[in-house]
Amino acid sequence: SQTIHQWPATLVQPVGSPLSLECTVEGTSNPNLYWYRQAAGRGLQLLFYSVGIGQISSEVPQNLSASRPQDRQFILSSKKLLLSDSGFYLCAWSGLECCGETQYFGPGTRLLVL
């Protein structure tokens, strides 16, 4: 069966510090991968998605970047964090399924920027 891992689970970082969040998927090949952010009390916002190694599409302009160095690894980064980067970061994967897109989410990383 497929599983998705994210780490760290929680993170407190000062403004201006770098960020690296990692997401890995097991039990599937060539997944589509996604990074979402959820601000407190709000819905999810799609940040990046990837259909293959080295292929990244950005949904919104922002202080963050994403990379996919391996088929089942997706990394979210920032060189300098802003206060507004605080939130709940979720990684998701999907496969090529019949009949519509189904995404499976990881446990998330809670980031607090102080």
Added chain:
Amino acid sequence: DAKTTQPNSMESNEEEPVHLPCNHSTISGTDYIHWYRQLPSQGPEYVIHGLTSNVNNRMASLAIAEDRKSSTLILHRATLRDAAVYYCILGGTSYGKLTFGQGTILTVHP
């Protein structure tokens, strides 16, 4: 992107059925209707999806109106564990930009 409209909140009693409505009057012919739920402090969880016909799985049932402009997620017997935010989302057959709205906060009373 076609949008969905859901009530902000609903309440139910444990072991009673729950019907969560969703309006999507601008749905296109190729849009699937997806339902996800998010328990507190967790990532969203896939519940069910459908295109035209009603769908059943171990978690819920999805009833789709004949004109596809609305749908209803049915939890047959609510449990306390079903308390969550339920999102109704439209998505196409290509990979996925699932646009999450505010969803419906479901409260289940013992």
